[in-house]
Amino acid sequence: MDPTRFTKIDDTAWKIEPTGDMRVPGIIYADEELICGMDDKVYEQTANVATLPGIVKGSFAMPDAHWGYGFPIGGVAAFDPDHGGVVSAGGVGFDVSCGVRTMLTALSVSDIRSVQKPLADALFAAVPAGVGSKGTITLDSEQMDAMLHGGARWAVERGWGEAHDLDRIEEHGEMAGADPGCVSDRAKKRQRREMGTLGSGNHYLEVQAVEEIFDCGVANDFGLKQGQVIVTIHCGSRGLGHQIGTEFLRDMLPAAAKFGIKLPDRELACAPINSEIGTRYLGAMRSAINCALANREIIGHFARQVFTRFFPECDLQLMFDVSHNTCKVETHTIDGEPHKLFVHRKGATRAFGPGHPDLPPALQDSGQPVLIGGSMGTGSYVLTGTAMSEEKAFSSACHGAGRAMSRHAALKKWSGRQIVDDLAERGILIRSPSQRGVAEEAPGAYKDVTAVVLAAEHAGLARRVARLSPLVCIKG
Amino acid sequence: MIERADKRTEPNAGWELLPHDADVRIHGWGSTPEATFEQVALALTAVVTDAKVADETAVTVTCKAENIELLLVEWLNAIIYEMAVGQMLFGRFGVEIDGTRLKGTLWGEPADQVRHRPACEPKGATYTALHVAQDAVNRWSATCVVDV
Numbered sequence: 001m002d003p004t005r006f007t008k009i010d011d012t013a014w015k016i017e018p019t020g021d022m023r024v025p026g027i028i029y030a031d032e033e034l035i036c037g038m039d040d041k042v043y044e045q046t047a048n049v050a051t052l053p054g055i056v057k058g059s060f061a062m063p064d065a066h067w068g069y070g071f072p073i074g075g076v077a078a079f080d081p082d083h084g085g086v087v088s089a090g091g092v093g094f095d096v097s098c099g100v101r102t103m104l105t106a107l108s109v110s111d112i113r114s115v116q117k118p119l120a121d122a123l124f125a126a127v128p129a130g131v132g133s134k135g136t137i138t139l140d141s142e143q144m145d146a147m148l149h150g151g152a153r154w155a156v157e158r159g160w161g162e163a164h165d166l167d168r169i170e171e172h173g174e175m176a177g178a179d180p181g182c183v184s185d186r187a188k189k190r191q192r193r194e195m196g197t198l199g200s201g202n203h204y205l206e207v208q209a210v211e212e213i214f215d216c217g218v219a220n221d222f223g224l225k226q227g228q229v230i231v232t233i234h235c236g237s238r239g240l241g242h243q244i245g246t247e248f249l250r251d252m253l254p255a256a257a258k259f260g261i262k263l264p265d266r267e268l269a270c271a272p273i274n275s276e277i278g279t280r281y282l283g284a285m286r287s288a289i290n291c292a293l294a295n296r297e298i299i300g301h302f303a304r305q306v307f308t309r310f311f312p313e314c315d316l317q318l319m320f321d322v323s324h325n326t327c328k329v330e331t332h333t334i335d336g337e338p339h340k341l342f343v344h345r346k347g348a349t350r351a352f353g354p355g356h357p358d359l360p361p362a363l364q365d366s367g368q369p370v371l372i373g374g375s376m377g378t379g380s381y382v383l384t385g386t387a388m389s390e391e392k393a394f395s396s397a398c399h400g401a402g403r404a405m406s407r408h409a410a411l412k413k414w415s416g417r418q419i420v421d422d423l424a425e426r427g428i429l430i431r432s433p434s435q436r437g438v439a440e441e442a443p444g445a446y447k448d449v450t451a452v453v454l455a456a457e458h459a460g461l462a463r464r465v466a467r468l469s470p471l472v473c474i475k476g
Numbered sequence: 477m478i479e480r481a482d483k484r485t486e487p488n489a490g491w492e493l494l495p496h497d498a499d500v501r502i503h504g505w506g507s508t509p510e511a512t513f514e515q516v517a518l519a520l521t522a523v524v525t526d527a528k529v530a531d532e533t534a535v536t537v538t539c540k541a542e543n544i545e546l547l548l549v550e551w552l553n554a555i556i557y558e559m560a561v562g563q564m565l566f567g568r569f570g571v572e573i574d575g576t577r578l579k580g581t582l583w584g585e586p587a588d589q590v591r592h593r594p595a596c597e598p599k600g601a602t603y604t605a606l607h608v609a610q611d612a613v614n615r616w617s618a619t620c621v622v623d624v
Contacts, residue, residue, distance in 0.1 A: 039497055067497035069604035069621055094599040094623045131524055131594035132563055132587030190560050200597040201624050239560045242599040242623075246553050249603070253546075266603035406495030407596075407624075436526065436595040476597075 001038045012063075012459040016043065021262065022050040028061040029393065029459040034451060037404065041067035042074075048264040049077050053272075054085025056334060056341055060393040062348050063455035064402030064447065068093070070267030073347035076396040078332065080341055081273040086261065087281055088270035089252050091344035092327050094245035096285055097292030098203075098236030099323035100349075100371040100399075101169075102382065103300055103316040105307065107229040109209045112471050115310050116429055119207070120472040122309065124431035126302045127205055129198040129476040133433070137195040137298070144188050147195070148180035148240075151290030152321075155297040160196075162318075165297060167360040169321040170350065173297070175290050179283025183240070184247055187284075190239030191291060196298040200434075200476035202400075202441060203235040204373070205303065207472040208380065214464040218384050221366035222319055224466050231307070231316060232380065232468070233299050234373050235476075236325065237292035244288050248281045273342055282327070289326060296321055320369035324349045324399040332394050343394050351385035351397040351462045370462045372453055373400045376430060376473040377423055377443030381453045381464060388460035397462035401449035410445035411436065419443075423473075432475035441475060488615060491519035496621050501605055502552075503619040509544060509608070510571040512616040513551055513578070517569040520552055523622060524559075525592040529567030531583030540577045545608045548618050551578055552601035559598070563587050599623040 006014035006028070014035055016026030026046040028035065042065050049071055050059035056078045065074030070090030079085030112119065128135050139147060147154045152173030155161045166173035180188075198205060210228045213219045224230070237244075252269035255277045261270060271278040300318065307314045327344045352359055352368040359368055367385040374380040378401070389395040405413075416435025419442055423430055432438050456462050489506035500523050504515030521529060535558050539550035551571070558564060566584030587594055604621040611617060 041497075069499070069602035069623060073498050090602075130589060131559075131565075131597045132589045132592065134563070186557060190557065200594070242560070243557065246556075246600040249600075250546075250550070250553075253603075266606065269603070403498050406497060407500055408493055408495050433589040434593045434595045436593060440595055 001035055001040055001043050003032055003035050005043060012455050016047050018050065022047055024050050024055050024058045026050050026059045028065060029455065029461060030063040031451065031455045034063055034455055037447065038065060039067040042072045045072040046075065048268060049075055051264055052086055052088065052268060052270060053261055054079040054083045056080050060396065062396065062398040063452045064398040064400055066402045068346065070265055071344065071346040074398065074402065075346045076344065076348045076393050078341040078343045078394050079273065080339060085273050085342060086270035087273050087278045087327055087342055088268055088344060089245055089248035089281060090267045090269055091346055092285060093325045093346050094242045095236040095325055096241035096244060096288035097323040098325045099292060099296065099321060100232060100234045100373055101296045101300060101321035102319045102371050103231045103303065104223045104319050105229045105231065105314055105316055107311060107314060108227055109229060109471065111311065112207060112229055116472065119310055120429040120431050122306045123205060123303065123472065124474050126306045127198055127299055127474055128196065129474055130200045130433035130437065133197055135193050135195055135197045138193050139195060144191065145180040147294050148183060148287035148290050149178055151175055151293035152297040155294040160301040161297040165318040168318040169293055170323055173293055175286045175293065177282060178286040178290050180287050182280045182283035183244060183287050187240050187243035190243045194238040195295060196302060197238060198235050198299065198474065198476045199238055200437060203476045205299065205474040206232045206470050208232055208468040208470055210466050211379065211469040212467040214466065218366040218465045221363065222369055222382065222465060223317065224382065230468065231303050232371065233296055235295060235299065237288040238295060240291045241288040244284045248284065251277060285327060289323065292323060293321065320371065322349050322371055330394065332390060345396055347399050348396045349399045350395060351389045352395050353385045353387040353389050370397045372398060372449065374449035375401055375443040375446040376441065376470055376475065377428065378449055379467055379469040381449065381468065382466040383453060383456065383462035384465050386460055386463050389462060392460050398452055398456050401446040401452055403445055404447045405445050407440040410440050410442045414439045414442040414444065428470050429472045430475060438475060489515050491515040493519060493522060499621050499623050501619060501621050505615055505617045507615065509573050509616050512618045513548065513571045514569040516548065516552065516618050517555055520555060520598060520622065521566055523598055523624060524594045524596065525565060527592045529565045530585045531568045532585040535582045537580045537582065538578065542576060545606050547576065547578055548608050548620060549601045549603060549606065551580060552622065554580065555582060556598050556600060558582060565592055596624045
């Protein structure tokens with residue numbers, strides 16, 4: 001994008017002045033180089049979101065923003081139900097509650113090196129990944145509804161996880177307001193055999209090393225030490241969420257017309273929060289959040305079982321579990337007054353600052369862990385929410401590096417086999433059912449994750465705590 | 477950009493995959509809306525695999541929508557649903573369109589990780605870059621972005 005199209009607020013905040021039907025400005029948080037690298041569609045989509053009824057303060061985009069569908073990926077927007085605010089299925093996306101969890105071990109890199117190959121193979125065997133992989137769990141209709149109500153708590157009660165995990169998951173592992181009755185039979189059928197599966201695309205399970213610590217105090221609160229091994233899982237609500245997204249996008253299109261909502265892009269299909277379809281979507285979408293929370297809890301359990309086989313004393317402690325495709329009801333202060341808002345984050349992580357009442361006691365001083373997935377070659381980051389995050393973008397931060405090139409440009413440039421071999425030489429083992437999938441997810445296809453997190457830090461969205469490097473990556 | 481002309485069905489039909497930042501844009505063309513929708517479906521399969529898909533099993537789907545663009549999204553989502561629920565891949569398609577209704581037949585086989593090496597899983601067809609139209613030389617063209 002051409003930076004001159006924006007009003008520059010400062011080095012990492014760029015404003016799209018409201019024109020036409022825009023009700024609020026658009027604000028993109030990024031440095032100039034990242035802005036220049038973004039597709040013009042990010043500008044257009046950020047501006048489009050600003051036209052939706054009841055939007056509060058601004059249409060925001062995070063430093064990893066890229067061209068999405070409807071909302072940009074990396075888009076954040078809050079809507080006020082008392083001022084005609086809407087809920088948008090396109091503002092959440094198909095992979096509802098896709099997110100990241102990080103689990104801590106007491107192992108060192110040298111512990112892993114001694115078993116790296118069999119460990120990679122065992123994780124790949126234990127965690128079904130990719131199209132055509134088969135899960136070991138099948139849910140009947142009663143179990144499905146219980147899972148959609150209970151989320152990670154449901155998984156823990158069935159032995160797939162530890163009770164103390166729940167304090168370290170957003171919503172304490174169980175999203176309130178879920179209504180499985182709002183989830184179609186087709187969505188439930190699509191999920192019947194998918195619990196505990198990773199999916200494909202950019203989803204992964206990684207064994208990582210803590211490479212560098214930036215804030216010793218917060219790292220200590222998070223349980224992170226230099227040289228320590230951790231396990232990170234990135235996946236979402238699988239077929240159930242995809243089907244809910246598909247069906248509500250379809251149904252919200254005529255609903256928007258019925259309510260007289262002018263849509264600049266059909267993908268922004270939405271409905272008033274307090275409408276019948278809005279309420280139904282929230283009931284279904286919250287069920288999908290529970291599905292994602294249960295899914296990550298189960299995969300975490302599978303990872304624990306594998307690690308225990310190699311290291312009988314090993315205990316994987318959940319550091320935190322965050323979601324980045326959601327609409328959540330949150331109270332935010334606007335002009336000194338608290339407002340209950342419906343905050344859409346599509347490819348953006350919630351980033352509560354220190355002292356937020358929803359954080360567990362152990363994280364009250366540090367703020368919320370913000371887990372940023374990079375690429376399989378370049379590493380990832382752990383950030384923490386800051387006191388400024390709320391004012392900047394309703395306590396939100398980036399969610400990953402963000403793609404710099406399309407899957408097909410990546411396929412033309414790299415071969416999967418070569419990437420696997422090159423990374424193996426650097427001590428990073430990749431296991432994936434598809435070499436083409438590896439090529440599409442090549443490290444070079446992503447933006448520089450360090451540039452993205454530095455922009456987030458300079459913008460005041462979140463602050464760096466640790467940098468992680470991959471040791472083993474299971475790709476779907 | 478991967479591009480491939482498919483001349484098995486008719487000379488002027490084909491499909492391609494077009495770049496999109498995070499996802500993938502699929503495009504098909506043909507001399508009729510039916511042939512065009514069949515080509516877009518082939519492009520959808522190509523998002524997942526480059527391997528040959530056998531036509532061992534047939535599945536029938538029906539869908540309807542108020543216009544032909546929305547019908548394309550319904551058609552693709554019906555295929556995505558059958559792929560997901562049956563863990564199937566489809567390599568041949570037959571489409572009949574009657575106004576706002578579509579009847580489709582999908583021929584395929586169970587997805588095999590060793591043989592098909594599936595690269596990624598389509599989550600849903602979107603309304604982004606959605607376009608179905610006939611050009612000046614009467615060729616039909618259909619495209620949209622698929623979330624993967």
